[in-house]
Amino acid sequence: MKIEYKLKDHDNKARLGLLKTNYGEYETPMFMPVGTKATVKSLTPEELYEAHSGICLANTYHLWLRPGEDVIKHAGGLHRFMNYKRPILTDSGGFQVFSLAKNKKRDITEEGVHFKSHLDGTNLLLTPEKSIEIQNKLDSDIAMSFDECPPYPVSYEYMKKSVERTIRWAKRGKAVHNNENQALFGIVQGGEFTDLREYSCKETVKLDFDGYSIGGTSVGENKDVMYKMIEDGIRYLPTDKVRYLMGVGEPIDILEAVERGIDIFDCVLPTRIARHGQAFTRNGKINLNNAKFKEDFTPLDKECDCYTCRNFTRGYIRHLITSDEMLGGRLLSIHNIRFLIKLTEEIREAIKNKEFKNYKKEFIEKYTKEKA
Amino acid sequence: MKIEYKLKDHDNKARLGLLKTNYGEYETPMFMPVGTKATVKSLTPEELYEAHSGICLANTYHLWLRPGEDVIKHAGGLHRFMNYKRPILTDSGGFQVFSLAKNKKRDITEEGVHFKSHLDGTNLLLTPEKSIEIQNKLDSDIAMSFDECPPYPVSYEYMKKSVERTIRWAKRGKAVHNNENQALFGIVQGGEFTDLREYSCKETVKLDFDGYSIGGTSVGENKDVMYKMIEDGIRYLPTDKVRYLMGVGEPIDILEAVERGIDIFDCVLPTRIARHGQAFTRNGKINLNNAKFKEDFTPLDKECDCYTCRNFTRGYIRHLITSDEMLGGRLLSIHNIRFLIKLTEEIREAIKNKEFKNYKKEFIEKYTKEKA
Numbered sequence: 177m178k179i180e181y182k183l184k185d186h187d188n189k190a191r192l193g194l195l196k197t198n199y200g201e202y203e204t205p206m207f208m209p210v211g212t213k214a215t216v217k218s219l220t221p222e223e224l225y226e227a228h229s230g231i232c233l234a235n236t237y238h239l240w241l242r243p244g245e246d247v248i249k250h251a252g253g254l255h256r257f258m259n260y261k262r263p264i265l266t267d268s269g270g271f272q273v274f275s276l277a278k279n280k281k282r283d284i285t286e287e288g289v290h291f292k293s294h295l296d297g298t299n300l301l302l303t304p305e306k307s308i309e310i311q312n313k314l315d316s317d318i319a320m321s322f323d324e325c326p327p328y329p330v331s332y333e334y335m336k337k338s339v340e341r342t343i344r345w346a347k348r349g350k351a352v353h354n355n356e357n358q359a360l361f362g363i364v365q366g367g368e369f370t371d372l373r374e375y376s377c378k379e380t381v382k383l384d385f386d387g388y389s390i391g392g393t394s395v396g397e398n399k400d401v402m403y404k405m406i407e408d409g410i411r412y413l414p415t416d417k418v419r420y421l422m423g424v425g426e427p428i429d430i431l432e433a434v435e436r437g438i439d440i441f442d443c444v445l446p447t448r449i450a451r452h453g454q455a456f457t458r459n460g461k462i463n464l465n466n467a468k469f470k471e472d473f474t475p476l477d478k479e480c481d482c483y484t485c486r487n488f489t490r491g492y493i494r495h496l497i498t499s500d501e502m503l504g505g506r507l508l509s510i511h512n513i514r515f516l517i518k519l520t521e522e523i524r525e526a527i528k529n530k531e532f533k534n535y536k537k538e539f540i541e542k543y544t545k546e547k548a
Numbered sequence: 549m550k551i552e553y554k555l556k557d558h559d560n561k562a563r564l565g566l567l568k569t570n571y572g573e574y575e576t577p578m579f580m581p582v583g584t585k586a587t588v589k590s591l592t593p594e595e596l597y598e599a600h601s602g603i604c605l606a607n608t609y610h611l612w613l614r615p616g617e618d619v620i621k622h623a624g625g626l627h628r629f630m631n632y633k634r635p636i637l638t639d640s641g642g643f644q645v646f647s648l649a650k651n652k653k654r655d656i657t658e659e660g661v662h663f664k665s666h667l668d669g670t671n672l673l674l675t676p677e678k679s680i681e682i683q684n685k686l687d688s689d690i691a692m693s694f695d696e697c698p699p700y701p702v703s704y705e706y707m708k709k710s711v712e713r714t715i716r717w718a719k720r721g722k723a724v725h726n727n728e729n730q731a732l733f734g735i736v737q738g739g740e741f742t743d744l745r746e747y748s749c750k751e752t753v754k755l756d757f758d759g760y761s762i763g764g765t766s767v768g769e770n771k772d773v774m775y776k777m778i779e780d781g782i783r784y785l786p787t788d789k790v791r792y793l794m795g796v797g798e799p800i801d802i803l804e805a806v807e808r809g810i811d812i813f814d815c816v817l818p819t820r821i822a823r824h825g826q827a828f829t830r831n832g833k834i835n836l837n838n839a840k841f842k843e844d845f846t847p848l849d850k851e852c853d854c855y856t857c858r859n860f861t862r863g864y865i866r867h868l869i870t871s872d873e874m875l876g877g878r879l880l881s882i883h884n885i886r887f888l889i890k891l892t893e894e895i896r897e898a899i900k901n902k903e904f905k906n907y908k909k910e911f912i913e914k915y916t917k918e919k920a
Contacts, residue, residue, distance in 0.1 A: 213867070213868075213871045213873055214864075214867065215868060215873050215875045217873065217874060217875070218590075218874040218875055218878065219875065220855075220859075220875065220879075221859075238871075242867070242870065242871055243842060243863075243866075243867045243870075247842060247843055247863065247867075250843050250845075251843075251845050251861070251863060251864070252845075257861075257863075257864055257867075258864060259859050259860055259864070470615060470619060471619055471622050471623075473622075473623050473624075483592075487592075487593075487631050488631055489623070489629075491615075491619065491623060491629075492586075492623070492629055492630060492631070494615075495585070495586065495614070495615045495619075495629075496585075496587060498614065498615075499585045499610075499614055501585055501587050501589065502589060502590040502874055502877075502878070503587045503589070503590055503591065503592065505874075506590065506874070506878075507592075
């Protein structure tokens with residue numbers, strides 16, 4: 177099957193949904209951990225299950241370059257290759273082509289994007305067709321359309337041309353998509369221009385994808401711009417399809433996006449900040465490099481039910497982080513991923529009880545006002 | 549309690565024993581994983597339990613420097629600090645003072661060793677008393693005497709003086725040892741000189757330690773020298789005390805040492821080679837960086853029961869290793885530690901069945917003759 181989305185309940189614009197997949201049913205809003213190279217950095221699938229992880233992401237660009245999509249196909253697909261027994265979403269590689277090729281030759285043509293591999297400088301061409309072909313071979317449960325991710329800010333003229341091209345690319349990708357068990361999502365772009373978001377949204381919806389994603393909203397410090405992009409991008413999406421906000425994982429951003437009607441999220445943030453010694457807590461982020469944690473023998477977050485918080489103290493994790501011990505980043509990754517997943521669990525409960533607005537207010541107050 | 553050793557059975561010189569500790573009873577021969585900085589690199593305590601780990605090592609030198617023995621004391625001791633619920637052995641720091649201070653100022657006096665911290669260059673003095681005092685605070689189940697670990701080779705004259713000093717140091721350490729629940733082991737040195745090993749052994753035994761260790765045997769490629777050192781070092785040890793060969797973890801060396809009467813082993817080898825992409829197999833070591841494993845979708849070792857072999861393939865682990873993904877070294881560490889522990893389990897079974905000699909022969913033939 178492809179996926180099925182059912183809207184079960186709502187609290188104003190905040191939605192409670194059910195996503196049926198090849199690998200079980202999952203409620204939304206949902207946070208998806210990112211396994212860029214077919215591994216959520218330092219963690220096993222079992223640790224993700226224990227954190228209540230549903231869909232896991234993997235990255236088409238990285239897996240195309242190494243080990244190659246054919247190796248993964250020969251292994252029996254991405255699920256068997258990485259032994260993840262829940263749903264997998266692959267992104268299109270579009271974002272990586274633009275972000276990783278930054279200081280290298282990169283040439284956007286109607287055909288696709290010419291660029292050099294960040295690994296060995298090889299000349300490569302990623303097209304909408306190639307991206308879908310790779311994702312078909314990876315055999316993920318959800319594939320993403322290949323889109324252009326323009327920098328921010330760009331001129332209205334540039335963004336208009338980019339959005340039009342992304343729609344042509346979406347059509348080309350959809351035309352070659354060939355995997356009965358794989359859903360295909362379209363992506364809404366358009367930057368901060370309300371009319372281009374509207375155009376992108378309506379034209380993408382016309383192509384009738386299995387779900388819709390909003391891209392290009394993580395544009396820096398100005399959160400109001402981001403929230404407006406979400407509002408503009410979501411306005412013309414059908415209510416019976418799932419809505420995915422790409423690359424967003426700050427707790428407050430998740431709450432603001434759910435309030436505007438977003439269902440699923442992904443972000444490298446929980447594992448990336450973990451490797452730098454940071455942990456989410458109910459009272460905001462803490463940095464375990466801080467000397468004040470040296471003899472703090474309490475858990476990272478007293479309200480957390482994760483493996484790390486049940487078994488280890490801030491003082492021990494600080495010791496691991498300051499000693500460059502791998503277990504430190506691993507324990508923080510377990511906690512940070514569970515923290516965001518638990519946030520979405522509480523959000524779902526709040527939507528069921530029609531208390532989302534109040535839940536959001538209390539969470540943000542505690543997260544921003546008190547000291548960890 | 550301190551520890552108790554009971555010799556249960558033997559097959560020629562190979563011994564089957566039972567070690568009673570504050571944290572349960574464990575059969576010997578036993579392999580102990582090394583958790584240098586209060587963490588077996590990249591692994592959790594639960595993963596060690598699943599690998600059937602008994603005693604785990606930690607390092608007095610490293611923990612003295614960071615986070616400091618008082619921090620660990622305030623946490624409630626090393627078991628609570630690192631959450632390891634089985635026995636812990638701490639080494640004396642002697643080996644590290646000599647190995648890590650290699651290219652720095654280091655001055656051996658009767659009082660102890662003056663050296664500079666490998667972390668920040670601070671001038672430090674480690675004495676027999678200080679080593680024991682730190683280990684008392686760490687509250688490990690087994691502490692080691694502070695000894696000198698001379699390089700190999702050194703002159704007979706130097707080694708004689710060193711051995712005599714190590715015995716004086718052992719006396720001083722024992723005199724200040726003050727922890728009712730901690731055993732204290734003596735260390736036999738003497739290099740390749742049979743009479744000095746005999747002298748060191750007899751004089752150390754006179755001090756009546758709870759167990760005995762043989763040090764300074766890992767001296768390079770010439771295994772015959774090593775095996776002779778073990779024979780010379782073990783000859784005058786009492787049969788009712790446990791015998792520990794320090795820093796040895798090659799499968800064949802473990803077999804050769806068991807045949808000569810050794811009971812317990814430790815080594816960083818399984819985790820160190822893991823981080824370099826290597827795995828033990830019944831057919832010898834393999835290096836996952838080798839391109840031939842790219843599409844090898846079989847387990848690391850078909851006879852292994854570890855988590856890694858039950859869930860992941862050589863091809864996937866090769867992908868992780870070549871992509872610098874932390875999970876790769878972690879999965880290999882789990883396997884390599886389980887491999888050595890399983891080896892000791894099979895050794896115990898062979899001793900019970902009076903088949904040790906045959907078991908050893910068959911293991912070594914397969915390990916050295918066939919190709920992995």
